[in-house]
Amino acid sequence: MSMEEYLNLIQYKPRFNICFGGVEETNNCSTTNNSSSNSSSNSSSNSSSNSSSNSSSSSSSSSPRLYVRHHSAKERRRSIKRQTENTLNQQTQQQQQQQQQQQEQQQEQQQQQHHRHHHHRYRQQQLQQQQQQQQQQQQQQQLQQQQQQQTPQQSQREYADVSIGSRGSKTPAAAAATAAAAAAATAAAVAEEEEDVIVKIQRLLLHLLQQQQQEQKLI
Incomplete structure (x- = not known):
């Protein structure tokens, strides 16, 4: 394996970390790229300059993508959180409405029973008076x-x-x-x-x- 191939492997390795990592990892990767560029400058000036330029361009081009992905993930989490809160609020409101309806139905039934009982007693009194x-x-x-x-x-x-x-x-x-x-x-x-x-x-x-x-x- 030649030195150029080895340096190319070292330079392309951070790209995988950049694609699958976060914003913080891009900084680390850029430092690794800089260190690799410094080492390559000590070995060979032409190849290191080319590789550092390529790595810097790749890191600069990939960092907005990573920021967009990270931002979209936050938005998804927020949307999921909002949806769960909305569903919980809807469920609580439905439960409260059901409880209110049940209470109103019970009150109506009690009133009807009381009215029937009172009407029955009144009829009994009338019948007794008529009999007398x-x-x-x-x-x-x-x-x-x-x-x-x-x-x-x-x-x-x-x-x-x-x-x-x-x-x-x-x-x-x-x-x-x-x-x-x-x-x-x-x-x-x-x-x-x-x-x-x-x-x-x-x-x-x-x-x-x-x-x-x-x-x-x-x-």
Whole structure:
């Protein structure tokens, strides 16, 4: 192997480091090139000058490429970082929106259940009141029917008593006296019965009012 071939190998060796290395390595390579050029100047001036010129031109031409590659790598890293941050932010926003939607749905369901429960209770109260009113009306109708049934029976009895007394009497004065006594007795009996009926009605009404008050307290 000749000296020129050896020097050419030494000069071309940094090119591989320059292509695959960073910006800092280019400086090292340039120093190696300078050292090699100095050694070659000691050995042979013509070949070293040519090799140093070639190496300097190659290093100067390759350094912008390395800077562009290094800059592009930084930009890629930054873009990847931005993408990951954006994806994370989107995921967090989606999770927050889902949580808010779930909370709103739960609140709506609770409100609907509360409204249904309140409406159900209100309907139950209305039904109870209607039933109580119907019972009161039935009781009043029964009392009226009893009064209507009692009044014709009493009038028939009074008429029978009067007729019997008039037949049994021998004189018109006695007959009139018996009739008057019978009328007075019937009037008193009717008054007593009417008072009894009124008292019964009052008692029933008081009893119903007490029941309503107790039920309202329980509700």
